[in-house]
Amino acid sequence: MRKTPVYLYALAFFLLPALATGSPITAAFLYSNGVMTNLGVLPGGNPTGDSGNADGINNAGQIVGWASVGFGVYHPFLRTNGVMHDLGVLPGGDYGAAQGINNIGQVVGTSRVGDATTHAFLYSNGVMTDIGNLPGGYMIQPLGGINDAGQVAGVAYLPGGNYPFLYSNGVMTDLSTFLGGRTGYARDINNVGQVVGEFRVGVGVDHAFLYSNGVMTDLTTLPGVGLTGVSGINDAGQMVGSVQNNSHAVLYSNGVITDLGTLPGGTFSVARAINNVGQVVGYGDAGVGVYHAFLYSNGVMTDLGVLPGADRSFAHGINDSGQVVGQSYTLEGGIDVNPVPEPTTLAMMSSALVLGGLMIRFRRRS
Secondary structure, eight states: OOOOOHHHHHIIIIITTTTTTSSOEEEEEEEETTEEEEOOOOTTOOTTSOOEEEEEEOTTOOEEEEEEEETTEEEEEEEETTEEEEOOOOTTOOOEEEEEEOTTOOEEEEEEEETTEEEEEEEETTEEEEEEOSTTOSEEEEEEEEOTTOOEEEEEEETTEEEEEEEETTEEEEGGGGTTTOOEEEEEEOTTOOEEEEEEEETTEEEEEEEETTEEEETTTSTTTOEEEEEEEOTTOOEEEEETTOOSOEEEETTEEEEOOOSTTOSOEEEEEEOTTOOEEEEEESSTTOEEEEEEETTEEEEEEOOTTOOEEEEEEEOTTOOEEEEEEESSOOOOOSOOOOHHHHTTOSSOOOOOOOOOOOOSOO
């Protein structure tokens, strides 16, 4: 499921066209069997600028995100069997991004339909359907992706603030009505229909929530939990996120909070997603000024490195086979946007690529 920070999508839709001749330079990646692969660009894509971001991957290995289709122009993509397909945009639109895919192959994302307006879309069986926005909304991000029942979770932006939503059976529900009208974000939804996210309780103070079967639970005040932020939940109800006064990613499972630690030499970590095996992905620092994507599995946090020519990376999604997708980029430019060979080809190479670099620290919340 997708875990891209909200502001990155705002950047993609409203700022990237203006930055098309400058930095940062970005590329979508797939990490599988120990190898990080550049997914490249869509046909006609800009080979020297921002090429894209991968946000979700299902158990069939299908990948979704956004990619360049031209100089300063970006469309949602679906990568199937190694081929990247342009999903297009909603009528009247120009930019778009896919933010989640379920195991049926349904894709959810967002498309700009006006200079300051975006709508969410559902792509199924070759058809892109506009699922709209909350009443009065001018921007929407289905951050929580889509489950196998076709339910979608995310955040809608209204003049009064940002509000979490759940789209189910053709109806978009404002989840803030279960939070006393408070603003917030829905970050993930599992196949049980449980939604997790955060809501604002005071100036600069957020609480984590779990919405399940019409009941909203404050996970911050719930005894024995104490989560202040939740970014992912799997079908067993395991959650990843953060707790107060701790800069490390945490896992909540069967009533126990586990500190996932940091990369070697690091001081902080941020979890973005968890699969049904209990593997966690995210990003963290690996030393002073060095920030990389990580995979946490069987009690060990592994540095996934960066793409050739890049100097930072972060992971957004993981499937039950442990395949990871995300984005690798550099603020200085110079990333190799040509896809690197598949693992079978890499095995025949006589030399290895040296990965490394720097990354700016992203904030946990928007």
